[in-house]
Amino acid sequence: MLKIGDFSKLCRVPVKTLRYYDEMGLLEPVQVDRFTGYRYYSIDQLPRLNRILALKDLGLSLEQVGQLLEEELPPAQLRGMLRLKRAEIRARVDEESARLARVEARLRQIEQEDTMPTYDVVIKKIEPQLVASVRDVIPSYPEQGHLWNELTGYLQLHPGVADSVCLTVYHSDEPEIDAEVCAPLHSPTPPRGRVQVHELPAVERMACAVHHGPFVTIGEAYKAIITWIETNGYRINGPCREVYLRCAEKGSQTDPNTVTEIQFPVEKA
Numbered sequence: 076m077l078k079i080g081d082f083s084k085l086c087r088v089p090v091k092t093l094r095y096y097d098e099m100g101l102l103e104p105v106q107v108d109r110f111t112g113y114r115y116y117s118i119d120q121l122p123r124l125n126r127i128l129a130l131k132d133l134g135l136s137l138e139q140v141g142q143l144l145e146e147e148l149p150p151a152q153l154r155g156m157l158r159l160k161r162a163e164i165r166a167r168v169d170e171e172s173a174r175l176a177r178v179e180a181r182l183r184q185i186e187q188e189d190t191m192p193t194y195d196v197v198i199k200k201i202e203p204q205l206v207a208s209v210r211d212v213i214p215s216y217p218e219q220g221h222l223w224n225e226l227t228g229y230l231q232l233h234p235g236v237a238d239s240v241c242l243t244v245y246h247s248d249e250p251e252i253d254a255e256v257c258a259p260l261h262s263p264t265p266p267r268g269r270v271q272v273h274e275l276p277a278v279e280r281m282a283c284a285v286h287h288g289p290f291v292t293i294g295e296a297y298k299a300i301i302t303w304i305e306t307n308g309y310r311i312n313g314p315c316r317e318v319y320l321r322c323a324e325k326g327s328q329t330d331p332n333t334v335t336e337i338q339f340p341v342e343k344a
Contacts, residue, residue, distance in 0.1 A: 079104070079116060194296055194303075195284065196284045210222075212254075213254050223326070226257075241322070242318040278340045281341070285336050288333065318336040319335055
Protein backbone atom coordinates (compact mmCIF):
# COMPACT_ATOMS: atom_id res chain seq x y z
CA MET A 76 0.00 0.00 0.00
CA LEU A 77 1.05 3.60 -0.63
CA LYS A 78 0.60 6.65 1.50
CA ILE A 79 -1.51 9.33 -0.16
CA GLY A 80 1.60 11.46 -0.87
CA ASP A 81 3.38 8.60 -2.64
CA PHE A 82 0.22 7.66 -4.56
CA SER A 83 -0.13 11.31 -5.58
CA LYS A 84 3.41 11.37 -7.01
CA LEU A 85 2.85 8.08 -8.83
CA CYS A 86 -0.39 9.11 -10.54
CA ARG A 87 0.49 12.84 -10.76
CA VAL A 88 -2.79 13.86 -9.16
CA PRO A 89 -2.62 16.43 -6.31
CA VAL A 90 -3.24 15.19 -2.77
CA LYS A 91 -6.04 17.76 -2.44
CA THR A 92 -7.78 16.25 -5.47
CA LEU A 93 -7.45 12.71 -4.12
CA ARG A 94 -9.01 13.82 -0.85
CA TYR A 95 -11.86 15.46 -2.73
CA TYR A 96 -12.45 12.28 -4.77
CA ASP A 97 -12.59 10.42 -1.45
CA GLU A 98 -15.22 12.86 -0.11
CA MET A 99 -17.24 12.44 -3.33
CA GLY A 100 -17.08 8.64 -3.00
CA LEU A 101 -15.28 8.31 -6.33
CA LEU A 102 -11.99 6.90 -5.09
CA GLU A 103 -11.85 5.87 -1.47
CA PRO A 104 -8.53 4.76 0.07
CA VAL A 105 -8.18 1.05 0.70
CA GLN A 106 -7.29 1.80 4.28
CA VAL A 107 -7.37 4.74 6.71
CA ASP A 108 -5.19 4.50 9.82
CA ARG A 109 -7.63 4.88 12.72
CA PHE A 110 -4.96 6.50 14.90
CA THR A 111 -3.21 8.87 12.49
CA GLY A 112 -5.92 9.32 9.83
CA TYR A 113 -3.36 8.56 7.09
CA ARG A 114 -4.93 7.43 3.84
CA TYR A 115 -3.42 4.45 2.03
CA TYR A 116 -3.97 3.55 -1.62
CA SER A 117 -3.22 0.51 -3.75
CA ILE A 118 -1.65 0.19 -7.21
CA ASP A 119 -4.80 -1.70 -8.18
CA GLN A 120 -6.76 1.56 -7.87
CA LEU A 121 -4.91 3.23 -10.76
CA PRO A 122 -7.29 1.95 -13.48
CA ARG A 123 -10.28 3.42 -11.62
CA LEU A 124 -8.45 6.72 -11.13
CA ASN A 125 -7.53 6.81 -14.82
CA ARG A 126 -11.18 6.24 -15.74
CA ILE A 127 -12.23 9.11 -13.48
CA LEU A 128 -9.67 11.38 -15.15
CA ALA A 129 -10.65 10.24 -18.66
CA LEU A 130 -14.38 10.81 -18.09
CA LYS A 131 -13.69 14.17 -16.44
CA ASP A 132 -11.58 15.13 -19.47
CA LEU A 133 -14.66 14.56 -21.64
CA GLY A 134 -16.35 17.38 -19.73
CA LEU A 135 -18.58 15.23 -17.55
CA SER A 136 -19.33 16.45 -14.05
CA LEU A 137 -18.05 14.47 -11.08
CA GLU A 138 -21.66 13.53 -10.30
CA GLN A 139 -21.98 12.05 -13.80
CA VAL A 140 -18.62 10.31 -13.42
CA GLY A 141 -19.78 8.74 -10.16
CA GLN A 142 -22.98 7.56 -11.83
CA LEU A 143 -21.01 5.93 -14.63
CA LEU A 144 -18.63 4.25 -12.20
CA GLU A 145 -21.20 2.87 -9.79
CA GLU A 146 -24.16 2.01 -12.00
CA GLU A 147 -24.37 -0.47 -14.84
CA LEU A 148 -25.73 2.01 -17.34
CA PRO A 149 -27.08 0.53 -20.58
CA PRO A 150 -25.08 1.52 -23.69
CA ALA A 151 -28.01 3.58 -25.01
CA GLN A 152 -28.03 5.80 -21.90
CA LEU A 153 -24.26 6.21 -22.02
CA ARG A 154 -24.44 7.18 -25.69
CA GLY A 155 -27.17 9.68 -24.89
CA MET A 156 -25.10 11.27 -22.13
CA LEU A 157 -22.05 11.59 -24.39
CA ARG A 158 -24.09 12.92 -27.32
CA LEU A 159 -25.54 15.59 -25.07
CA LYS A 160 -22.03 16.54 -23.95
CA ARG A 161 -20.91 16.62 -27.58
CA ALA A 162 -23.73 19.02 -28.44
CA GLU A 163 -22.81 21.28 -25.49
CA ILE A 164 -19.15 21.38 -26.55
CA ARG A 165 -20.06 22.12 -30.17
CA ALA A 166 -22.31 24.97 -29.05
CA ARG A 167 -19.47 26.46 -26.99
CA VAL A 168 -17.07 26.09 -29.93
CA ASP A 169 -19.54 27.86 -32.24
CA GLU A 170 -20.04 30.63 -29.68
CA GLU A 171 -16.30 31.16 -29.26
CA SER A 172 -15.76 31.05 -33.04
CA ALA A 173 -18.37 33.77 -33.47
CA ARG A 174 -16.71 35.82 -30.70
CA LEU A 175 -13.33 35.39 -32.40
CA ALA A 176 -14.83 36.62 -35.68
CA ARG A 177 -16.19 39.72 -33.92
CA VAL A 178 -12.81 40.43 -32.34
CA GLU A 179 -11.10 40.13 -35.71
CA ALA A 180 -13.69 42.39 -37.34
CA ARG A 181 -13.22 45.01 -34.60
CA LEU A 182 -9.43 44.84 -35.05
CA ARG A 183 -9.76 45.35 -38.81
CA GLN A 184 -12.07 48.31 -38.26
CA ILE A 185 -9.71 49.96 -35.78
CA GLU A 186 -6.73 49.34 -38.09
CA GLN A 187 -8.58 50.88 -41.06
CA GLU A 188 -9.95 53.90 -39.20
CA ASP A 189 -7.11 54.23 -36.66
CA THR A 190 -9.65 54.97 -33.92
CA MET A 191 -12.32 53.31 -31.81
CA PRO A 192 -15.67 53.04 -33.63
CA THR A 193 -18.32 55.61 -32.79
CA TYR A 194 -21.10 53.00 -32.67
CA ASP A 195 -21.13 49.68 -30.82
CA VAL A 196 -23.45 47.03 -32.20
CA VAL A 197 -24.92 44.33 -29.94
CA ILE A 198 -27.19 41.36 -30.63
CA LYS A 199 -30.38 41.26 -28.51
CA LYS A 200 -33.39 39.02 -28.24
CA ILE A 201 -36.55 41.14 -28.57
CA GLU A 202 -39.75 39.90 -26.93
CA PRO A 203 -43.16 40.23 -28.64
CA GLN A 204 -44.87 43.56 -27.96
CA LEU A 205 -48.53 44.60 -28.16
CA VAL A 206 -48.79 47.94 -29.98
CA ALA A 207 -51.26 50.43 -31.37
CA SER A 208 -50.05 51.55 -34.80
CA VAL A 209 -50.77 53.53 -37.93
CA ARG A 210 -49.19 52.38 -41.22
CA ASP A 211 -48.88 54.13 -44.58
CA VAL A 212 -46.49 54.80 -47.45
CA ILE A 213 -44.66 58.11 -46.97
CA PRO A 214 -42.63 60.15 -49.49
CA SER A 215 -39.57 60.50 -47.22
CA TYR A 216 -38.47 59.40 -43.75
CA PRO A 217 -39.08 62.77 -42.02
CA GLU A 218 -42.62 62.99 -43.43
CA GLN A 219 -44.38 60.78 -40.92
CA GLY A 220 -45.76 63.51 -38.65
CA HIS A 221 -49.36 62.96 -39.81
CA LEU A 222 -49.10 59.29 -38.78
CA TRP A 223 -47.95 60.26 -35.30
CA ASN A 224 -50.79 62.82 -35.08
CA GLU A 225 -53.34 60.08 -35.83
CA LEU A 226 -51.78 57.76 -33.27
CA THR A 227 -51.55 60.49 -30.62
CA GLY A 228 -55.22 61.36 -31.11
CA TYR A 229 -56.15 57.72 -30.59
CA LEU A 230 -54.02 57.39 -27.43
CA GLN A 231 -55.67 60.47 -25.94
CA LEU A 232 -58.92 58.46 -25.99
CA HIS A 233 -57.20 55.73 -23.95
CA PRO A 234 -55.00 57.50 -21.40
CA GLY A 235 -52.43 55.51 -19.46
CA VAL A 236 -52.38 52.43 -21.69
CA ALA A 237 -49.30 53.25 -23.76
CA ASP A 238 -45.58 53.23 -23.01
CA SER A 239 -43.63 56.47 -23.41
CA VAL A 240 -41.02 54.79 -25.66
CA CYS A 241 -42.45 54.66 -29.19
CA LEU A 242 -40.99 53.28 -32.40
CA THR A 243 -41.29 53.20 -36.17
CA VAL A 244 -41.15 49.97 -38.17
CA TYR A 245 -39.96 50.38 -41.76
CA HIS A 246 -41.49 47.56 -43.79
CA SER A 247 -39.88 48.73 -47.03
CA ASP A 248 -37.18 51.18 -48.10
CA GLU A 249 -37.03 53.99 -50.64
CA PRO A 250 -38.66 54.84 -52.99
CA GLU A 251 -41.75 53.15 -51.45
CA ILE A 252 -41.23 53.85 -47.72
CA ASP A 253 -43.78 51.71 -45.92
CA ALA A 254 -43.71 53.10 -42.36
CA GLU A 255 -45.64 51.96 -39.31
CA VAL A 256 -45.56 54.21 -36.24
CA CYS A 257 -46.17 52.25 -33.02
CA ALA A 258 -46.91 52.86 -29.37
CA PRO A 259 -46.35 49.86 -27.07
CA LEU A 260 -49.44 49.09 -24.97
CA HIS A 261 -49.75 47.85 -21.40
CA SER A 262 -53.20 46.36 -22.12
CA PRO A 263 -55.36 45.74 -25.22
CA THR A 264 -57.46 48.55 -26.67
CA PRO A 265 -59.99 48.42 -29.53
CA PRO A 266 -58.83 49.47 -33.03
CA ARG A 267 -60.29 52.65 -34.46
CA GLY A 268 -60.09 54.04 -38.00
CA ARG A 269 -56.58 53.51 -39.36
CA VAL A 270 -55.24 52.69 -35.90
CA GLN A 271 -54.64 48.96 -35.56
CA VAL A 272 -53.86 47.03 -32.38
CA HIS A 273 -51.66 43.98 -32.87
CA GLU A 274 -48.52 42.25 -31.63
CA LEU A 275 -45.10 42.97 -33.06
CA PRO A 276 -43.40 39.57 -33.35
CA ALA A 277 -40.48 38.48 -31.23
CA VAL A 278 -37.04 38.61 -32.85
CA GLU A 279 -34.45 36.04 -31.82
CA ARG A 280 -31.46 38.07 -33.06
CA MET A 281 -31.73 41.84 -33.35
CA ALA A 282 -28.59 43.83 -34.22
CA CYS A 283 -28.87 47.11 -32.30
CA ALA A 284 -26.95 50.39 -32.23
CA VAL A 285 -27.75 53.58 -30.31
CA HIS A 286 -27.53 56.98 -32.00
CA HIS A 287 -27.08 60.01 -29.72
CA GLY A 288 -27.86 63.10 -31.75
CA PRO A 289 -30.24 64.67 -34.28
CA PHE A 290 -32.07 62.75 -36.98
CA VAL A 291 -30.16 64.63 -39.68
CA THR A 292 -27.03 62.63 -38.73
CA ILE A 293 -28.68 59.25 -38.12
CA GLY A 294 -27.38 58.02 -41.48
CA GLU A 295 -23.98 57.55 -39.84
CA ALA A 296 -25.48 55.05 -37.41
CA TYR A 297 -27.24 53.19 -40.21
CA LYS A 298 -23.99 52.94 -42.14
CA ALA A 299 -22.15 51.64 -39.07
CA ILE A 300 -24.71 48.97 -38.21
CA ILE A 301 -25.07 47.73 -41.80
CA THR A 302 -21.29 47.52 -42.13
CA TRP A 303 -21.14 45.56 -38.87
CA ILE A 304 -23.81 43.13 -40.05
CA GLU A 305 -21.97 42.41 -43.29
CA THR A 306 -18.54 42.22 -41.64
CA ASN A 307 -19.67 39.81 -38.93
CA GLY A 308 -21.30 37.29 -41.23
CA TYR A 309 -24.97 38.19 -40.75
CA ARG A 310 -27.73 39.20 -43.14
CA ILE A 311 -30.87 41.26 -42.56
CA ASN A 312 -34.04 39.14 -42.53
CA GLY A 313 -36.85 41.51 -41.57
CA PRO A 314 -38.02 45.12 -41.26
CA CYS A 315 -35.87 47.70 -39.50
CA ARG A 316 -37.11 49.41 -36.33
CA GLU A 317 -36.28 52.82 -34.90
CA VAL A 318 -36.93 52.98 -31.15
CA TYR A 319 -37.11 56.52 -29.75
CA LEU A 320 -35.50 56.27 -26.32
CA ARG A 321 -35.50 60.08 -25.98
CA CYS A 322 -37.83 61.79 -28.43
CA ALA A 323 -36.89 64.90 -30.36
CA GLU A 324 -38.37 68.17 -29.09
CA LYS A 325 -41.55 68.82 -31.13
CA GLY A 326 -40.40 66.29 -33.74
CA SER A 327 -37.32 68.36 -34.57
CA GLN A 328 -34.83 66.85 -37.04
CA THR A 329 -31.98 68.81 -35.45
CA ASP A 330 -32.53 68.27 -31.71
CA PRO A 331 -29.06 67.14 -30.43
CA ASN A 332 -30.54 65.47 -27.34
CA THR A 333 -32.44 62.81 -29.29
CA VAL A 334 -31.53 59.19 -28.51
CA THR A 335 -32.60 56.53 -31.03
CA GLU A 336 -31.90 52.81 -31.10
CA ILE A 337 -31.73 51.31 -34.59
CA GLN A 338 -32.68 47.63 -34.77
CA PHE A 339 -32.21 45.17 -37.63
CA PRO A 340 -33.39 41.54 -37.36
CA VAL A 341 -30.55 39.34 -38.60
CA GLU A 342 -29.58 35.74 -39.21
CA LYS A 343 -26.24 34.11 -39.92
CA ALA A 344 -25.36 34.42 -43.59
